[in-house]
Amino acid sequence: MLQRERVSDNIYVFQSDLYAQVTAGLVVGDDWAVAIDTLAYPEETLEMREFAEKELGLKVKYVILTHYHADHSWGSCFFPGALVIAHQRCRELLATRGLESLKAARRGNTVFQNTKIVLPQITFEQGQMQLRVGKRLLTLFPLGGHSPDGIAVLCEDERILFAGDAMMSLPVIVDGDLEEARRSLKQLSEMGLENIVQGHGDVILRGEIEEAVQSNLDYLDAVVKAVRRTARKKYALDDLRQSNVEACGKDRVLLAGLAEQLHLKNLVAVYRQLYGREPLSAGD
Numbered sequence: 001m002l003q004r005e006r007v008s009d010n011i012y013v014f015q016s017d018l019y020a021q022v023t024a025g026l027v028v029g030d031d032w033a034v035a036i037d038t039l040a041y042p043e044e045t046l047e048m049r050e051f052a053e054k055e056l057g058l059k060v061k062y063v064i065l066t067h068y069h070a071d072h073s074w075g076s077c078f079f080p081g082a083l084v085i086a087h088q089r090c091r092e093l094l095a096t097r098g099l100e101s102l103k104a105a106r107r108g109n110t111v112f113q114n115t116k117i118v119l120p121q122i123t124f125e126q127g128q129m130q131l132r133v134g135k136r137l138l139t140l141f142p143l144g145g146h147s148p149d150g151i152a153v154l155c156e157d158e159r160i161l162f163a164g165d166a167m168m169s170l171p172v173i174v175d176g177d178l179e180e181a182r183r184s185l186k187q188l189s190e191m192g193l194e195n196i197v198q199g200h201g202d203v204i205l206r207g208e209i210e211e212a213v214q215s216n217l218d219y220l221d222a223v224v225k226a227v228r229r230t231a232r233k234k235y236a237l238d239d240l241r242q243s244n245v246e247a248c249g250k251d252r253v254l255l256a257g258l259a260e261q262l263h264l265k266n267l268v269a270v271y272r273q274l275y276g277r278e279p280l281s282a283g284d
């Protein structure tokens with residue numbers, strides 16, 4: 001079952017029970033709706049579409065993708081006729097990595113037999129893009145750190161931001177950039193937001209934003225410290241494997257239990273970014 005939350009009059013947030021608490025949203029206009037991201041499994045995206053069509057009586061006319069990762073983007077094909085909007089880099093990454101990982105996913109899993117990669121028809125690279133949905137105005141702008149193609153969507157009137165994976169209950173920078181991730185987090189705390197819809201995890205309320213942002217900045221600092229401690233080690237990877245997510249200030253139950261696994265990937269990514277090489281293991 002998909003969790004559904006109404007965060008304002010015409011804004012809904014969906015959260016997956018099946019994969020890492022990934023989220024997607026619907027912004028409802030007078031004659032049509034906009035989806036912001038899709039969900040990890042086809043059945044979940046279809047449930048979202050059914051809600052729009054049956055309960056709200058509206059078709060989804062646009063799908064905005066915050067980035068190209070499978071759990072956010074692969075459901076676009078379940079909104080036939082909708083135009084897909086994303087960063088130009090998202091289009092490039094879907095055409096290359098996206099197509100390849102879908103091929104691989106199909107080999108082991110029948111769930112994705114009907115999934116197709118839809119390349120965004122409307123893209124932008126810098127600055128902002130705006131979209132009117134009924135009376136409301138959505139502003140799209142780049143927000144990096146988690147991936148090279150990240151964008152966020154601001155519902156101007158409500159000051160509700162769909163931050164994509166630039167904001168998660170546990171930052172993940174495996175496919176991104178540490179400094180950019182820090183910059184994005186700081187930017188979020190200065191925007192005067194009412195809510196942040198993070199790419200994974202619960203909606204963050206105004207009074208919780210500062211603490212949530214600070215917790216993520218502290219976590220990234222702790223990861224850097226843990227990596228620096230291995231600087232002179234020959235087999236740094238073995239040391240990194242000893243570091244656990246809780247020692248870096250985050251709960252292991254986050255992201256439906258994926259936290260520990262993603263934490264190790266973060267450590268390796270930061271090691272690579274700081275030292276320009278792979279950490280080695282004595283077992284390699």
Ligand SMILES: [Zn+2]
Pocket residue numbers: 067069072146147165
């Ligand atoms: Zn992602």
